[in-house]
Amino acid sequence: MRVMVAMSGGVDSSVAASLMVDAGHDVVGVTLKLWSGPDGEAPTAGCCTVSDAEDARRVAAQLDIPYYVLDYTEEFRDGVVDGFVDDYVSGRTPNPCIECNRTVKFDRLLNSLDDFDSEVLVTGHHARSRLEGGLWHLLRGTDLAKDQSYVLSMLTQSELSRTRFPVGELTKTQVRARATEVGLRNAHKPESMDICFVGQRDYRTFLRDTAPTAFQPGPMVSTDGSTIGSHEGVVGFTVGQRRGLGVAVGEPRFVIRIEPETATVVLGERKDLAVTGVSLRGVTWTSGPPDTARVVAQFRSHGEPVPATLNEDRLIFTHPQEAVAPGQTVAFYDGDRLLGGALIERTFP
Amino acid sequence: MIYLDHAATTPMRPGVWDAMQPYSNAVFGNSSGVHEVSRRAKNALEEARERIALAIGAQPREIVLTSGGTESDNLALKGASLNSVPRRGVVTVATEHEAVLETTEFLRRVGFPTTVVGVGGDGAVDLDALVDAVDANTSVVSVMFVNNETGAVQDLTRIVETVKRHDPYVLFHSDAVQAFSSEIVDVEALGVDLLTITGHKFGGPKGAGLLYVREGTQLEPIIHGGGQELGRRSGTHDVAGAVGLATAMEAAIRDRGRFRSQVAQIRDDFQKRLSAAIDNLIVNSPETSRSPQHLNVRFPGVRNETLLLRLDRGGVAASAGSACQSGASEVSHVLEGMGLSATEARESVRFSFGWDSTTDEAIEASEIVVRLIEELR
Numbered sequence: 001m002r003v004m005v006a007m008s009g010g011v012d013s014s015v016a017a018s019l020m021v022d023a024g025h026d027v028v029g030v031t032l033k034l035w036s037g038p039d040g041e042a043p044t045a046g047c048c049t050v051s052d053a054e055d056a057r058r059v060a061a062q063l064d065i066p067y068y069v070l071d072y073t074e075e076f077r078d079g080v081v082d083g084f085v086d087d088y089v090s091g092r093t094p095n096p097c098i099e100c101n102r103t104v105k106f107d108r109l110l111n112s113l114d115d116f117d118s119e120v121l122v123t124g125h126h127a128r129s130r131l132e133g134g135l136w137h138l139l140r141g142t143d144l145a146k147d148q149s150y151v152l153s154m155l156t157q158s159e160l161s162r163t164r165f166p167v168g169e170l171t172k173t174q175v176r177a178r179a180t181e182v183g184l185r186n187a188h189k190p191e192s193m194d195i196c197f198v199g200q201r202d203y204r205t206f207l208r209d210t211a212p213t214a215f216q217p218g219p220m221v222s223t224d225g226s227t228i229g230s231h232e233g234v235v236g237f238t239v240g241q242r243r244g245l246g247v248a249v250g251e252p253r254f255v256i257r258i259e260p261e262t263a264t265v266v267l268g269e270r271k272d273l274a275v276t277g278v279s280l281r282g283v284t285w286t287s288g289p290p291d292t293a294r295v296v297a298q299f300r301s302h303g304e305p306v307p308a309t310l311n312e313d314r315l316i317f318t319h320p321q322e323a324v325a326p327g328q329t330v331a332f333y334d335g336d337r338l339l340g341g342a343l344i345e346r347t348f349p
Numbered sequence: 350m351i352y353l354d355h356a357a358t359t360p361m362r363p364g365v366w367d368a369m370q371p372y373s374n375a376v377f378g379n380s381s382g383v384h385e386v387s388r389r390a391k392n393a394l395e396e397a398r399e400r401i402a403l404a405i406g407a408q409p410r411e412i413v414l415t416s417g418g419t420e421s422d423n424l425a426l427k428g429a430s431l432n433s434v435p436r437r438g439v440v441t442v443a444t445e446h447e448a449v450l451e452t453t454e455f456l457r458r459v460g461f462p463t464t465v466v467g468v469g470g471d472g473a474v475d476l477d478a479l480v481d482a483v484d485a486n487t488s489v490v491s492v493m494f495v496n497n498e499t500g501a502v503q504d505l506t507r508i509v510e511t512v513k514r515h516d517p518y519v520l521f522h523s524d525a526v527q528a529f530s531s532e533i534v535d536v537e538a539l540g541v542d543l544l545t546i547t548g549h550k551f552g553g554p555k556g557a558g559l560l561y562v563r564e565g566t567q568l569e570p571i572i573h574g575g576g577q578e579l580g581r582r583s584g585t586h587d588v589a590g591a592v593g594l595a596t597a598m599e600a601a602i603r604d605r606g607r608f609r610s611q612v613a614q615i616r617d618d619f620q621k622r623l624s625a626a627i628d629n630l631i632v633n634s635p636e637t638s639r640s641p642q643h644l645n646v647r648f649p650g651v652r653n654e655t656l657l658l659r660l661d662r663g664g665v666a667a668s669a670g671s672a673c674q675s676g677a678s679e680v681s682h683v684l685e686g687m688g689l690s691a692t693e694a695r696e697s698v699r700f701s702f703g704w705d706s707t708t709d710e711a712i713e714a715s716e717i718v719v720r721l722i723e724e725l726r
Contacts, residue, residue, distance in 0.1 A: 028658075066658070066661060066662065068654075068658050070654060071654065071679055112655070115652075115655040115658075115659070115725070116655075116658065117659070117662065
């Protein structure tokens with residue numbers, strides 16, 4: 001089988017490529033050039049600053065597979081970065097890695113398989129896919145601490161049938177052991193935790209540089225409506241935030257809500273963070289909607305799954321939840337099996 | 350593999366490697382030393398310099414040996430801007446190589462006045478705009494001889510003459526990196542003050558190039574140190590590289606007549622075959638005033654990135670334009686400069702032929718291209 005491996009230069013996708021080569025597949029490696037600089041800064045020269053791509057290139061050479069760098073900067077800017085800025089301006093909490101999966105990797109790249117004469121896309125995600133009864137299912141990765149099924153929760157049959165996740169069958173320790181065994185140069189490379197286009201800067205600095213007009217000063221009010229301070233722009237805040245609020249009022253205060261229309265940041269106590277339910281948009285199901293309204297929902301990559309009841313686009317929690325914010329992704333599970341995903345539109349107190 | 354990317358780099362010509370070998374082995378001396386092995390290296394270096402000078406109609410002391418085209422372009426523009434003459438500005442053209450454009454951009458950023466003028470649809474520089482941009486503060490005008498992406502050949506003699514008539518004191522630099530295989534490069538006939546050449550584009554080694562600096566031209570060095578190259582470029586000499594450069598220049602000159610007719614014929618035949626078999630193929634390269642090596646074409650509806658990797662798989666090496674470190678194919682500033690949209694530029698591919706290209710491989714490559722375009726459309 002001819003397969004295309006999306007290689008980031010990290011150890012997971014490198015091992016994915018190595019596993020595919022060993023399985024006897026005809027492998028081509030690609031790295032997506034998504035943003036102009038590794039740390040997000042615009043490079044001074046017109047081209048050529050993909051330092052991570054160098055690791056991927058070297059691994060591809062070691063595996064003796066053809067390797068290309070694809071320029072997806074336009075797609076990434078339109079599909080991910082613009083939305084990231086819009087979301088913060090609108091008081092939402094975006095997850096750009098999920099948007100990148102949705103709009104770039106499992107859309108544009110996946111749909112270019114034909115161009116590469118390839119049948120499937122292989123990535124280094126920690127998740128497992130299974131074909132059972134004619135349907136593809138997505139399971140949590142073997143290494144639960146590294147499980148990435150949450151960021152893949154938008155995938156449906158169309159994408160899953162054309163994608164493979166070989167690394168999800170292994171623990172991270174096994175991945176590194178395998179990389180060492182094969183002699184991959186990045187076997188011990190640390191994991192990147194930064195948002196690729198923001199880099200090691202604070203994301204607020206990125207927003208300030210990218211969307212300076214979005215910083216409109218406004219009031220900070222308490223839940224009873226009384227003004228307790230002011231701020232330089234809602235873009236600098238996320239729901240649940242406790243630090244750096246710039247107000248000093250005896251007991252701990254949290255951002256409860258952001259009202260972009262009036263540039264208002266609402267502060268409250270911890271108990272005010274409790275959310276009884278959310279409304280959803282863009283709901284997708286991995287292999288069709290579940291039979292029951294009783295689901296288990298997860299709001300962060302390694303968040304605790306919580307029981308809830310789904311009623312059309314409303315999700316009501318069995319127990320109120322803290323720090324659930326508009327813009328976040330919710331993933332639905334049945335045990336280890338991913339059922340689907342959605343974006344949170346609104347939260348209900 | 351059929352190699353049609355000779356404008357990126359071309360194989361060494363026969364005899365070049367053999368001529369270089371002794372200076373990496375037996376005659377390994379530092380040409381700046383005081384003993385026997387150094388003297389032999391120094392002699393070889395100066396003999397190579399004489400041959401190099403002769404090959405472009407210059408005097409040996411007018412040759413500054415460098416690491417190649419990018420360094421020579423940097424030295425020409427920065428060296429001319431920073432010299433003791435109180436002129437500071439740079440005037441250049443939108444379709445130049447990045448080595449010139451990014452150097453110009455650097456000079457602009459640190460406060461030097463710069464102007465970048467446009468070209469017509471045929472890639473020919475807008476001469477009126479060029480002359481208009483030159484004022485009493487312009488230190489150097491830089492116009493490339495043959496464009497690396499399209500093969501457009503500028504009427505350099507006339508451009509130099511016109512600019513010099515307008516302002517006799519302005520320095521004129523030309524990046525002639527793509528020209529040496531096919532064009533007569535005679536610094537007297539061209540009238541340039543500074544000229545860039547690099548060995549690996551016509552069968553010499555990589556890492557060996559030169560900047561011609563007309564006698565009397567003031568140039569501030571950009572690499573300081575031991576004062577080699579009459580203080581204009583410090584650093585231990587690459588004697589083997591200089592010998593290889595000289596040998597390749599002589600070979601290229603001897604072969605130039607054949608190259609002009611035969612490579613052009615192979616290229617034209619390739620172009621005809623594509624045009625005959627592929628609907629609405631568009632040739633971006635100018636019809637006249639084009640180097641015999643280059644063919645830049647657009648396949649409407651086919652993204653070049655896709656075509657290039659299909660070609661790679663099919664055994665044909667081509668490119669989208671100038672090679673950059675990441676290997677990502679970016680929108681060509683040259684084609685955009687000639688008026689193409691970003692989408693059109695992304696549908697364009699450069700095939701470039703070289704001294705060892707053959708008719709048979711060009712025919713085979715044309716068949717592969719035609720088949721892939723049919724598949725992709």
